[in-house]
Amino acid sequence: MASRNHNFIFMLISFLILHAMILFASAGWLPFSAKHVIIFNKLVTRATLVLHCRNKGEDKGVFSLGPGDSFDFRFRVNLRKTTVYIHLADRDDNPKSKVGICSECIWSIYEPAPCRDRRDGGQPYCFPWAS
Incomplete structure (x- = not known):
């Protein structure tokens, strides 16, 4: 028994x-949570957006996005949560951050700032360009 x-x-x-x-x-x-990043070229000047998507361990290459075009890729956050593309684990994979967790992270790129769109349709979260 x-x-x-x-x-x-x-x-x-x-x-x-x-x-x-x-x-x-x-x-x-x-850790290892799956992420799907989608990047849209929303430059008002209708310029071509050139992206170089790379992380410390992986280089996805250089891509040119025409006006309105998009590019997407998938990855998993590493064990130490140091994976960085346009995605920052302490910002985009942290329930305590002001922008919350995203598993599908949709980014709209504008001249003034890159903005992560909100799934609820509210105001996007925009961040200053890194200098």
Whole structure:
């Protein structure tokens, strides 16, 4: 009888841990969370936007986006959450940041600033260009 109780407790704890991991992963709170980044050229001057998407460990190459064009890519946040493209883990993969977590991160590029669009249709979050 004791081994049945141990097996039941083990299975229950395993189920709860697995369930919690699925919930945290779907909310983007775990390392290796999947991200889908979409970048739109919304330059008012209708200029071509040239992107060079690279991270410390991977170079996705140089891309030219005409007016209204978009480019997308997928990646997983690394264990130390130091993955950087246009995505910053402390900003875009942190439930405590003012902009919240995004698993589908949609960026509109304007002359004054790059802006991350909000899924609820509210005002986008715009950030100053890095100097």
